[in-house]
Amino acid sequence: MTGLTKNMIVISFDCLSALDFSYIHTLPNFQRVFQKGSYARNVETIYPSVTYPCHATIVTGNYPNRHGVVNNTLLQPGVSSPDWNWFRRSIKGTTLYEEAYKAGLTIAALLWPVTGKAKSIQYNLPEIFPNRPWQNQIFVSLMSGTPSYQWELNRRFGHLRNGLNQPELDDFVLESTVHTIKIKKPNLLLVHFTDLDTMRHNYGVFSNEATGAIYRHDQRLGRILDALEESGKAEETTIVILGDHSALDVNKAIHLNIVFREKNLMTVDLNGKIKDWKAYCNGCDGSAYIYLKDPNDLETKEAVKEILDELMVDPDNGIEKVMSGEEAGRKGADATCAYMIEARKGYYFLEHHHGEYLKHISHEDVWKNNKYMLACHGYSPEKPDYTTFFLASGKGILPNEVISSMRLVDIGPTLARLLGLNLGQTDGKVIDQIINAESIL
Known part of the structure; x- marks a missing residue:
């Protein structure tokens, strides 16, 4: 050429x-x-x-x-x-x-x-x-x-x-x-x-x-x-x-792994470190992948779907959309995930598995911990x-x-x-x- x-x-x-x-x-x-x-x-x-x-x-x-x-x-x-x-x-x-x-x-x-x-x-x-x-x-x-x-x-x-x-x-x-x-x-x-x-x-x-x-x-x-x-x-x-x-500007961080831990889809040791997991929220800031440790674990997959459906009922929980792995793949993302989730405007995902599900972010939080942000990306091109x-x-x-x-x-x-x-x-x-x-x- x-x-x-x-x-x-x-x-x-x-x-x-x-x-x-x-x-x-x-x-x-x-x-x-x-x-x-x-x-x-x-x-x-x-x-x-x-x-x-x-x-x-x-x-x-x-x-x-x-x-x-x-x-x-x-x-x-x-x-x-x-x-x-x-x-x-x-x-x-x-x-x-x-x-x-x-x-x-x-x-x-x-x-x-x-x-x-x-x-x-x-x-x-x-x-x-x-x-x-x-x-x-x-x-x-x-x-x-x-x-x-x-x-x-x-x-x-x-x-x-x-x-x-x-x-x-x-x-x-x-x-x-x-x-x-x-x-x-x-x-x-x-x-x-x-x-x-x-x-x-x-x-x-x-x-x-x-x-x-x-x-x-x-x-x-x-x-x-x-x-x-x-x-x-x-x-x-x-x-x-x-x-x-x-x-996009944000002021709330979603910690979905806390819910997974509370629902016994994740176990931690006495120091709070993850010992084992069945489902995990892998954050991409404005979106997140949810992976299963065993992709063939249909029971866990259904349990995760029930959790997500329940959270979706209340817009204040910050989840705008839930997609299957196949749907994520059609958008160019990783089709091997169990689900891909999109945050509402103003929200983003973190991988923390301790604390509260939702964290309201202040300027002071940003300076204390670089995990916290006042704007981020990772969202859908749509x-x-x-x-x-x-x-x-x-x-x-x-x-x-x-x-x-x-x-x-x-x-x-x-x-x-x-x-x-x-x-x-x-x-x-x-x-x-x-x-x-x-x-x-």
Whole structure:
């Protein structure tokens, strides 16, 4: 397949919403991309709409039930901090960066989810954090990415970091990105910024802190565009700016595993730790999977259904919809679950199995425990005002095209087409409307 570009920068601004369009359209560096760019103001996300499945979808063009990353975290009942889908091995099938590698292109990735130990990424700083008492951040990063590259970035810019705190983390990622563009000159650069997502979780969707993060993202974008121009490759490069999901404000957390424990579908020891379980609520924030330890345990499955039906009677319990595993699969989620449940607006799910079923969340709760949030995602793409955003400009992109309808699954095949790559049979389709076929290399 003949490509239209051999240089591409994909910038993911985590939690960038379609509702941010009016604001970002006024910002000077976003405007630099809008001037000759084409965009989709409303991009339908996936189910569940959480970060790791979304980013796996972006690079595969497939829904979670096909690429295999069905949640941020692994199913580890009772573990207070479950492991995440950090590693490339979690993704089934090929990816954009692997096909680029096969085509002889150089790839760099900075905090792009689900890239740990990805052999095809020559310059890799994966998104991962220490999740064991004996681990530290530098060690787990080095073991999961490109050690020499990471040493270089930490030596130069490590002083900017403050653990995983924002906005310092994104400041580190920005300087690392600028350095990578100028020195490493990758053909494909994937970079993930999470400042906005963090501020929305901690303060709310339309908080001043979230607006401040968008403004900082505009400044970061400007630095990246300037670095690209200084590298002399601006005219040869495609710039892609995208979000992965939106967010909704919340003030109540649902702890369904407490009900399962009370109904003897879960047992705990004297220390409150789970000894055994028959049913478990695996949270995806605005939605949740319910898994059975034995998928063939029809008695437990029926008991769970009775619990859910009873809770559904009262809207104040926070459950908006209950789906079977088959129905979840048809929406692109994990069909192996027994049920998938959707939270009402203002509610989200946590996996705690102690305390109260419903927790009203205050600002103080958020600062005391990072499990609590004032906004989150994970909801169904069918929720109103819940779309994300896509913007592309530069090599191979027609200017000033407005895409009326687009899905997150369409991004992967579209980027592959621009690079002359093939992701195979995907759930998404190429958005031909924005492609400048006359610029074929």
